[in-house]
Amino acid sequence: MTDESSFDTVCLVGIGHICASLAVALRRNGLARRLVALEIDPEARRVALEMGLVDEATDDPARAVPGAGLVVVGVPVGAMEQVGAVIGPHLTAGTIVTDTGSVKQAVVRDLGPHIPDGVHFIPGHPIAGTEHSGPSSAVDGLFVGRWQILTPVPGTDEAALERLSEMWRRIGSDVEIMDPQHHDKVLAITSHLPHLIAYTIVGTASDLEGHLQHEVIKFSASGFRDFTRIAASDPVMWRDVFLSNREAVLEVIQRFTEDLTALQRAIRWGEGETLQQKFTETRAIRRAIIDARQA
Amino acid sequence: MTDESSFDTVCLVGIGHICASLAVALRRNGLARRLVALEIDPEARRVALEMGLVDEATDDPARAVPGAGLVVVGVPVGAMEQVGAVIGPHLTAGTIVTDTGSVKQAVVRDLGPHIPDGVHFIPGHPIAGTEHSGPSSAVDGLFVGRWQILTPVPGTDEAALERLSEMWRRIGSDVEIMDPQHHDKVLAITSHLPHLIAYTIVGTASDLEGHLQHEVIKFSASGFRDFTRIAASDPVMWRDVFLSNREAVLEVIQRFTEDLTALQRAIRWGEGETLQQKFTETRAIRRAIIDARQA
Ligand SMILES: NC(=O)c1ccc[n+]([C@@H]2O[C@H](COP(=O)([O-])OP(=O)(O)OC[C@H]3O[C@@H](n4cnc5c(N)ncnc54)[C@H](OP(=O)(O)O)[C@@H]3O)[C@@H](O)[C@H]2O)c1
Ligand SMILES: NC(=O)c1ccc[n+]([C@@H]2O[C@H](COP(=O)([O-])OP(=O)(O)OC[C@H]3O[C@@H](n4cnc5c(N)ncnc54)[C@H](OP(=O)(O)O)[C@@H]3O)[C@@H](O)[C@H]2O)c1
Numbered sequence: 217m218t219d220e221s222s223f224d225t226v227c228l229v230g231i232g233h234i235c236a237s238l239a240v241a242l243r244r245n246g247l248a249r250r251l252v253a254l255e256i257d258p259e260a261r262r263v264a265l266e267m268g269l270v271d272e273a274t275d276d277p278a279r280a281v282p283g284a285g286l287v288v289v290g291v292p293v294g295a296m297e298q299v300g301a302v303i304g305p306h307l308t309a310g311t312i313v314t315d316t317g318s319v320k321q322a323v324v325r326d327l328g329p330h331i332p333d334g335v336h337f338i339p340g341h342p343i344a345g346t347e348h349s350g351p352s353s354a355v356d357g358l359f360v361g362r363w364q365i366l367t368p369v370p371g372t373d374e375a376a377l378e379r380l381s382e383m384w385r386r387i388g389s390d391v392e393i394m395d396p397q398h399h400d401k402v403l404a405i406t407s408h409l410p411h412l413i414a415y416t417i418v419g420t421a422s423d424l425e426g427h428l429q430h431e432v433i434k435f436s437a438s439g440f441r442d443f444t445r446i447a448a449s450d451p452v453m454w455r456d457v458f459l460s461n462r463e464a465v466l467e468v469i470q471r472f473t474e475d476l477t478a479l480q481r482a483i484r485w486g487e488g489e490t491l492q493q494k495f496t497e498t499r500a501i502r503r504a505i506i507d508a509r510q511a
Numbered sequence: 512m513t514d515e516s517s518f519d520t521v522c523l524v525g526i527g528h529i530c531a532s533l534a535v536a537l538r539r540n541g542l543a544r545r546l547v548a549l550e551i552d553p554e555a556r557r558v559a560l561e562m563g564l565v566d567e568a569t570d571d572p573a574r575a576v577p578g579a580g581l582v583v584v585g586v587p588v589g590a591m592e593q594v595g596a597v598i599g600p601h602l603t604a605g606t607i608v609t610d611t612g613s614v615k616q617a618v619v620r621d622l623g624p625h626i627p628d629g630v631h632f633i634p635g636h637p638i639a640g641t642e643h644s645g646p647s648s649a650v651d652g653l654f655v656g657r658w659q660i661l662t663p664v665p666g667t668d669e670a671a672l673e674r675l676s677e678m679w680r681r682i683g684s685d686v687e688i689m690d691p692q693h694h695d696k697v698l699a700i701t702s703h704l705p706h707l708i709a710y711t712i713v714g715t716a717s718d719l720e721g722h723l724q725h726e727v728i729k730f731s732a733s734g735f736r737d738f739t740r741i742a743a744s745d746p747v748m749w750r751d752v753f754l755s756n757r758e759a760v761l762e763v764i765q766r767f768t769e770d771l772t773a774l775q776r777a778i779r780w781g782e783g784e785t786l787q788q789k790f791t792e793t794r795a796i797r798r799a800i801i802d803a804r805q806a
Contacts, residue, residue, distance in 0.1 A: 294783075343730050343732050343733050344732070347797075362732060363729070363730060363732070365730075392729075401723070402723065402726045402727065402730055403730065403733060405715070405716055405719070405723075405727050405735070406716075406726075406727050406730045406731055406733045406734060406735040407730075407733035407734040407735065408734075409712060409715075410712060410733075410734035410735050410737070410738055411734050412771075412774060413708055413712060413771070414734075415774070415789065415790055415793055416767060416770050416771045416774055417704060417705060417708060417767060418793040418796050418797070419770050419774075419789055419792065419793055420700075420704075420763070420766050420767050420770045421700055421701075421796060422792055422793060422795065422796050423766075423770070424700070428696070428697065428700075429796075431697045431701075432697065432700055432701050432796075433796065433799045433800050433803050433805065434658070434687075434803060434805070435638050435658060435660075435697055435698065435701045435702075435805075436701055436800050436803075436805045436806075437638050437639070437657060437658070437805050438638050438640075438698060438701045438702035438705075439701060439702040439703075439705035439706050439709075439741060440700070440701040440702065440705050441800060441805060441806060442705070442737050442740075442741065443705055444793070444796055444797040444800050444806070445737075445797065445806070446734060446737065447790075447793040447794075447796070447797065448793070448794050448797035448798075449790075451786075451787045451788075451790035451791045451794070452787060454786070454790050455783050455786040455787040455790060456783075458778045458786060459778065459781055459783055459786070462778055462779070462781070465778060466775065466778060466779060468715070469771070469775050469778075471715050471718075472711060472712060472715050473768070473771070475711050475714050475715045475718070476707075476708070476711045476764070476768070479707060479710070479711055479714075480761065480764050483753045483754065483757055483760060483761060483764075484757070484761060486754055486757070488589075488750050488754055491746075491749070491750040491753060491754070492746045492747060492750040493746075494710065494714055495710055495742075495744075495746035495749050495750060496746045497714060497717055498710055498713040498714055498717060498739070498742040498743070499742075499743050499746070500717065501713050501716060501717050501724075501727075501728065501739055501742070502642075502713070502739040502740065502742065502743035503743075504728045505728050505731050505736060505739050508728050508729060508731075510728065510729065510730075510731045510732050510736060
C-alpha cells in the first residue's frame with residue numbers, strides 16, 4: 217500500500233486486550249493488509265486466530281518481525297526489556313516500533329536500547345481500555361474518541377511520527393504529543409493513583425470479617441461497586457505500572473494522604489463548613505470534565 | 512384505598528432527588544392516590560408541580576401532614592431534627608413515618624423523639640441514587656432491582672412494617688431489615704468511605720497547578736473520571752453523612768489508611784510480589800459482586 221497511514225504488515229507483540237482491540241481497529245479502517253501476532257502463550261494465539269483477529273500467530277520473532285512496517289508492543293511495562301531483547305535483532309531499517317505501555321519513561325529506558333539505528337522508535341499510550349485482559353476481551357471501537365499520547369524521543373523522524381499519528385487519527389483517536397516525563401506525572405494522577413486507591417479500598421473490604429464482607433457485596437451499589445470494577449484490572453499490568461512509575465506515584469500518594477488527613481480531622485472535629493466547602497470545589501472539576509467531553 | 516400496600520395520601524418532605532424519584536415510582540405503580548410535597552424552597556415546589564410529580568406543594572405542615580397515611584422525609588440527615596420539630600405536632604395516630612437518610616442511628620436519635628405515640632416510625636434507606644439533586648433530577652425506575660433497607664426500632668408495629676415493605680416491593684425494590692447500628696457500619700464501608708475517597712482524590716487534583724490540572728481533565732478517561740462523578744454529589748448531603756456517622760467513618764478511614772500505607776511501602780521497596788498478590792485478591796470481590804448481580 218502506498219497510503220500515508222496504512223501498512224502492509226503490522227506485527228502485534230502480545231495479543232492481549234489492547235493489541236487485540238487494535239487489530240480490530242486496523243482491520244475495520246483498512247490500515248493493514250496483514251496482521252501477525254507475536255505471542256508466547258499458545259492459548260492466546262489460538263483465540264486470536266479463531267476470532268480472526270490476526271492472519272498469523274507465532275512465538276517465533278524471526279517469522280513475525282522482519283517483514284513488518286509497524287511493530288506494536290502491547291505487553292506489561294515490566295516485560296518491555298525482555299521483549300526488546302527478543303525483537304531487536306530482527307528489526308530492519310525503516311520499520312516503526314511503538315508500544316501501548318501505561319508508563320513511558322520506563323519504556324524509553326527499557327525498550328529503547330534494543331531498537332537498532334534506522335528503526336523509528338515512537339513510544340505511545342492509548343488512553344482507552346477496560347478492566348479485562350486477553351484477546352477475547354477485544355473491544356471494537358475502543359480507541360474512537362479517545363486520546364492517543366505519543367512520547368517521541370529527541371531526534372525522531374518527523375515523517376515516521378506523522379505516519380503513526382495519522383494511523384491513530386484514522387482509527388478515531390485524538391493524538392497528543394508529550395514528553396515521557398510529563399506523561400508519567402499526569403498519568404500518575406489521572407490513572408495510577410485512582411487504580412491504587414481502588415485496589416486499596418476493595419482490599420480493605422476483602423479483609424473484613426466474613427459476614428460483614430457478605431453485606432459489603434450485597435450493598436455495593438452505594439458507591440463501592442465503581443471501585444471494584446477498577447480494582448478488577450490485571451494484577452501484573454498494574455504491579456508493573458506502580459513499580460516502573462514509582463517516583464511520580466509516591467509523590468501523588470503523599471499529596472493524597474495529606475488531603476485525606478485534613479478531611480479526617482474535619483470529620484473528627486465536626487467542622488461542617490470545611491467539609492461542605494471542599495465538597496463544593498470538587499464539583500467544578502466534574503463540570504470541566506463534562507465540558508471537555510471526557511465524561 | 513383498602514389495598515395492603517397503597518396509600519390514599521403520601522406526604523413527601525423535601526422534594527429532592529430521592530423523593531421526586533419516589534413520587535414517580537408511587538404514581539407509576541398506583542401506590543398513592545394523592546401526593547403532597549412539603550418543601551421550603553419555592554423553586555423546588557414550582558418545578559415539582561410543573562413536572563407533575565405531586566398534586567400539591569406547600570411549605571405549610573398543617574396543610575401537608577395531617578391527612579397523609581405515609582410521610583416520607585427525604586432531607587439531608589442534618590436537617591432531620593428540624594423537620595421533626597416541624598412535622599411532629601401535625602402527625603396523627605396510625606400514620607407511617609419513614610425517611611430516606613443515608614445514616615440511620617442519627618435519624619433514630621434526631622427524628623425519633625418528635626414522632627408522637629401511635630404514629631409508626633420506620634427509618635429507611637434506599638440503596639439507589641445518583642450524583643444529582645433537586646426534583647428535576649427525578650429518575651424513573653431508580654429503585655427497581657435495588658435494596659431498600661429498613662431499620663425499625665424496637666416495638667415497631669408488625670403490620671405497619673409489612674405495609675411499608677410491601678410498598679417498596681411493589682416499586683421493585685428488595686427489602687432488607689437491619690439494625691440501625693449495623694446499617695451505619697456496613698454503609699460506612701460501601702458508601703461513605705468511597706465517597707470520601709473520591710472527594711479527596713478529586714480535591715487533590717483541583718489543588719494542582721493550572722496547566723497540570725488542565726491535563727488531568729483532558730486525560731481523565733484513564734480512571735480519574737469515575738471518581739469525579741462520585742465527587743460531584745451534593746455537598747450538604749455528604750457533609751451531613753460524615754458528621755452524623757462520624758465514629759464508623761473514622762474507623763474505616765483508619766483501616767483504609769493502614770492498607771494504603773502497606774501498598775505505598777511495597778511500591779517504595781519494589782515488592783512486586785506483594786502488589787501482585789493484593790491486586791489478585793481484589794478480583795474475587797468483583798466476581799462476587801457480579802455473581803450477586805449488583806454490577
Ligand atoms: N488494559 C488497559 O486498560 C490498558 C490501557 C492502556 C494501556 N495499557 C497497556 O497496554 C499493555 C498491554 O495491556 P493489556 O491490557 O493489553 O494486557 P493483557 O490483555 O494482559 O495482554 C498482555 C499481553 O502481553 C503478553 N505478555 C505478558 N508478559 C510477557 C512477556 N514477559 N513476554 C512477552 N509477552 C508477554 C501477554 O501474554 P500472556 O497471555 O502469555 O500473559 C498478553 O498477550 C500494558 O503495558 C498496559 O500497561 C493497558
Ligand atoms: N442522592 C442519593 O444518591 C441518595 C441515596 C440514598 C439516600 N439519600 C438520602 O436521601 C436524603 C435526600 O437526598 P437527595 O439526594 O434527595 O437530596 P436533594 O436532592 O438535595 O434533596 C433534599 C431536599 O431536602 C430539602 N432540605 C434541605 N435542607 C432542609 C431543611 N433544613 N429543612 C427542610 N428541607 C430541607 C431540600 O430543599 P432545598 O431545595 O431548600 O435545599 C431538598 O428538597 C438525604 O438524607 C440523603 O442522605 C440520597
